[in-house]
Structures are given as C-alpha cells and as structure tokens.
Amino acid sequence: MKNKKVYLNRMRKNLYFFLFIFLILFCLVLTGCDKKTAILPTQCSKCHSSSFPEYGVLGAKAHYEVSGHNILGNASYSNGDGCQRCHTNEGFIEYKTYGEPKEGSYIKYPSQPGCFTCHQPHETGDFSLRAPGAVTLETKVVFDRGKGNICANCHQARGRAKATVKEMPVKALASYWGAHHGPQADVFMGTNAFEYEGKKYSNGMHTSKVEDGCIACHMTLPEARYSLSAGIGGHSFNIAGDVHESPVLNNAGCLLCHSTRDQVRGKEIFDVKTKDYDTDGTLEPLQEEVEGLLERFVNTNGTGYLQKLNPPMYRPDGSHNWSTDATMRPVPEVAALYNYKFILEDRSKGIHNTNYTIQILYDTISSLDSTFDTSLRPH
Numbered sequence: 001m002k003n004k005k006v007y008l009n010r011m012r013k014n015l016y017f018f019l020f021i022f023l024i025l026f027c028l029v030l031t032g033c034d035k036k037t038a039i040l041p042t043q044c045s046k047c048h049s050s051s052f053p054e055y056g057v058l059g060a061k062a063h064y065e066v067s068g069h070n071i072l073g074n075a076s077y078s079n080g081d082g083c084q085r086c087h088t089n090e091g092f093i094e095y096k097t098y099g100e101p102k103e104g105s106y107i108k109y110p111s112q113p114g115c116f117t118c119h120q121p122h123e124t125g126d127f128s129l130r131a132p133g134a135v136t137l138e139t140k141v142v143f144d145r146g147k148g149n150i151c152a153n154c155h156q157a158r159g160r161a162k163a164t165v166k167e168m169p170v171k172a173l174a175s176y177w178g179a180h181h182g183p184q185a186d187v188f189m190g191t192n193a194f195e196y197e198g199k200k201y202s203n204g205m206h207t208s209k210v211e212d213g214c215i216a217c218h219m220t221l222p223e224a225r226y227s228l229s230a231g232i233g234g235h236s237f238n239i240a241g242d243v244h245e246s247p248v249l250n251n252a253g254c255l256l257c258h259s260t261r262d263q264v265r266g267k268e269i270f271d272v273k274t275k276d277y278d279t280d281g282t283l284e285p286l287q288e289e290v291e292g293l294l295e296r297f298v299n300t301n302g303t304g305y306l307q308k309l310n311p312p313m314y315r316p317d318g319s320h321n322w323s324t325d326a327t328m329r330p331v332p333e334v335a336a337l338y339n340y341k342f343i344l345e346d347r348s349k350g351i352h353n354t355n356y357t358i359q360i361l362y363d364t365i366s367s368l369d370s371t372f373d374t375s376l377r378p379h
C-alpha cells in the first residue's frame, strides 16, 4: 500500500519534470530563442534582424525612398474616382482583393505605392509579389512578362484609343485628356495607340525577348562596387539619375542582352543609332530621332503641327493651350493629340517598342502632312 503511494508520487514528479522540460523546449522552438540574443522570433528576423537578415530590407528601402513611387506625392490628390487603385497603396490592395473601387469611395488615409503594395511580407514571410499574374490591358491584349506583371497593373492606359478618340469640342480637351500619364505596358505590347485604317503594326524585339518585362531594364543593378546611386536601378525603379551632378544611365539591364549599350556623355539617352527616322539628314541616337519626331508636333519655336491648328492645341512656347471654345475638332486632330501624348508620356523615346513607336508617329504625321517621307517606316 505505502510502497505503491511512494511509487506513484515518484511517477508524478517525473511526469512534472518531463512536462517542464518539454514546455521549455516548446517555448524555445516557438520563440526561436535558441539564438541567445534574439528578441524577435526567427520568422521576423529574416527581415528585421540587426545582424544577418536574409533579405536586404534596408537597402531596398534606401532605393525606394528616392523613387517616384515615394516622392511624386499624388496619392492624396488622386484618391477617388477610381484613381486610388493605382495611386494609393491601400486602393491597390483593395482593388486586387475585391475588384474595382465603388463609385464615390476613397481611402481615408492614403499612402504612396510602397513595400506592401507590391509585397505582403507579413502574410507570406518573404518578398514574393502581391499580384504576380498576367494583366489584361484595356484592348484585351494580355501583358504576361514575369516579375514585370506587377508594374503593368498600374502603368497602363485608362481607356481604349478607339473609344476615346472622336470628334469633340476644343473645351473638352483639357491638359489631362488622353491615355493617362503612364501607358508603358500598352506601348511595350504594341497596342492601344490610335491606329490608322489599312496600316500594319508590329513590335520591336524587346516585346518578345525581355521575359521579365519592365524590371529587367528598370531594376537590374550593376554587379560591382559602384552601384551608381540609390536613385538608379533596384527599388528606385529609375534608369536615369544623377551621380555627382551629372546625368547617369544604368545600362546593367541592357547588358543582360547587348554586349555594349552606353549613354551619350552628359545626356540621359542611350548611344544606339539605327536610322535617321526624323529625316533631318543626320543619324542620331534612336531616342533623339524620336525626340525629333515629337518636335514636329510641338516645339519651342511654335512651328509644330499641333501649334498651327485653329485654334492651336499648344502655345508657341510649347505649353498646353486650353480654352472654353466650343469649335469642334475633327477626328484626325483629336487622334494626333492622342498619339502625340501617348508616345510622349511613355517617356522611353522609342526604347520600350521601337517599331510601334515609329509606326504610330509616322502614320500620325502622314495624316497631317501628306508630303512627309515615310520610306523608313519599320515593317
């Protein structure tokens, strides 16, 4: 009887002891305090560790802080009327989770596109992309370029050229009228400019060859000691920036495919010459040829096609000329404005898609000026 009691007591003590040890081990595993000094659980230390984080959060942040996403500052202004789905971090997440924002809705505390717009580290534990899938553009053309898909969600036209371009009064053509400031995904895919009846359109080699789309050129960093500056490449998303007050272009992305590709000294353009597209008799770098074509529409001498219309769309100094005039503008004039802004606001000056860019500019110029020599139009 007594022996049994002693035996049971000993058993109970052993059990408590083992339970105690087990609990300690369990705690250690749970909190990750096997690394003696850690305060944060190991899961968090992958990113927030002060010694050896797995991910370079601080470096990415240093780039991001000087990026247009962070500093251009339109999140508060462009918060409502559907604008919030591209201009705010919260609006984009809502859009990706529940679809188009409801009419009249807005974000109470809008913030600029940021880390949590493109990643969801606190849900996934890594930096995989929030919206990795292909993006269907307004013309139903599908943009499917790997890690560049995230960009195409926002950097696309907001409507279809075919529906936007029609005969309309001067007063309806405010300075913000058009495809909207960032139609890069459309230009890249060669879609959604106002295309002309009977013309054939094609794409440059980048459309098919650059598998990761936007990020190959905009995020690749040079693998070297001097990575230019935090304002170029990586999470700045910029190709051009300043280093020691001189313009510097990041060609690290270009070098993935081209053996050389350098900037023109002192200028924010690449030194790649192809053809004298602007027909001024001089073979200049491609981006200058495209600038030359754009200057046929609007320039600072007041001689551009869009400056000579009646009434003019742009003033002699090149600024936009909006008025309350009710005069109707015919389709060719409205189409010319659309296409001019479409290529201007793409802002790569032909690099995103050389063929489509030149074809659109050539056809638009021909529609205004029947004497224009189009023999260099790409096929």
Ligand code: HEC
Residues within 6 Å of the ligand: 041, 043, 044, 045, 046, 047, 048, 055, 057, 061, 115, 121, 122, 125, 126, 127
């Ligand atoms: C995969 C990477 C990653 C992991 C893992 C991670 N975080 Fe973060 N965390 C981030 C990033 C990125 C930010 C935003 C950094 C910034 O903007 O400065 C952030 C920000 C924060 C912030 C600041 C508040 C905020 O929302 O911006 C807190 C607090 C935080 N994390 C806590 C934690 C905790 C606690 C854990 C573990 C349970 C954890 N994090 C795990 C990446 C991570």
Ligand code: HEC
Residues within 6 Å of the ligand: 074, 077, 078, 080, 081, 082, 083, 084, 085, 086, 087, 153, 154, 155, 156, 157, 158, 180, 181, 182, 345, 346, 347
């Ligand atoms: C489909 C996504 C999208 C929607 C919707 C959208 N924007 Fe934008 N917007 C952009 C992008 C992308 C840029 C930056 C383009 C660039 O810098 O090349 C931009 C740029 C701008 C700019 C800066 C222009 C400049 O010249 O610097 C303003 C202002 C702006 N948007 C206002 C608005 C307003 C107002 C709305 C709603 C009526 C709106 N946006 C809706 C994507 C969008």
Ligand code: HEC
Residues within 6 Å of the ligand: 055, 056, 057, 058, 060, 061, 062, 064, 069, 113, 114, 115, 116, 117, 118, 119, 127, 129, 147, 148, 150, 215, 219, 220, 235
């Ligand atoms: C506009 C979208 C966008 C924003 C905003 C953004 N990222 Fe990224 N991030 C990307 C893309 C795209 C990649 C993949 C780049 C690659 O593979 O070259 C990436 C990759 C990363 C990586 C590398 C992951 C790996 O597996 O090696 C880290 C770390 C990272 N981002 C951190 C951040 C932090 C921190 C912020 C905020 C300060 C941030 N990102 C904001 C798009 C974004």
Ligand code: HEC
Residues within 6 Å of the ligand: 067, 068, 069, 071, 072, 073, 074, 075, 085, 086, 087, 088, 092, 112, 113, 117, 118, 148, 150, 151, 152, 153, 154, 155, 214, 215, 218, 236, 237, 238
């Ligand atoms: C959530 C929508 C969104 C996503 C995703 C996004 N952007 Fe943007 N991007 C914008 C907006 C909006 C602006 C303009 C910000 C403003 O005016 O406040 C902008 C600005 C920029 C700029 C600066 C342009 C300038 O005028 O200096 C670059 C470059 C850029 N984005 C590239 C990219 C790349 C590359 C990706 C993909 C890795 C990407 N963006 C993903 C919405 C987005």
Ligand code: HEC
Residues within 6 Å of the ligand: 148, 151, 152, 155, 182, 184, 185, 188, 206, 210, 213, 214, 215, 216, 217, 218, 238, 239, 240, 253, 268, 346, 347, 348, 349, 351, 352
């Ligand atoms: C083949 C390389 C390449 C690819 C791919 C590419 N870009 Fe660009 N992009 C450029 C070059 C070159 C410029 C002009 C340099 C500059 O001014 O930043 C540019 C300019 C821009 C600008 C204006 C930046 C500014 O500060 O003026 C934005 C925004 C942009 N690209 C977004 C995108 C998006 C979004 C994609 C994917 C749909 C994309 N790019 C794909 C090369 C590329």
Ligand code: HEC
Residues within 6 Å of the ligand: 204, 205, 206, 209, 210, 211, 216, 217, 239, 251, 253, 254, 255, 256, 257, 258, 261, 270, 272, 274, 286, 351, 354, 355
């Ligand atoms: C993923 C591969 C890839 C990347 C990245 C890339 N290119 Fe290209 N690019 C090509 C191919 C392929 C061609 C067609 C063959 C050729 O002309 O070399 C081409 C052609 C060109 C052309 C001639 C366009 C024409 O049709 O006349 C220019 C200009 C150009 N690239 C500039 C650039 C610049 C600038 C960058 C970096 C910002 C860049 N490329 C990045 C693959 C790439």
Ligand SMILES: [Ca+2]
Residues within 6 Å of the ligand: 275, 276, 277, 278, 279, 280, 281, 282, 283, 284, 289, 292
């Ligand atoms: Ca020329």
Ligand SMILES: [Ca+2]
Residues within 6 Å of the ligand: 278, 280, 284, 288, 289, 292
């Ligand atoms: Ca010229």
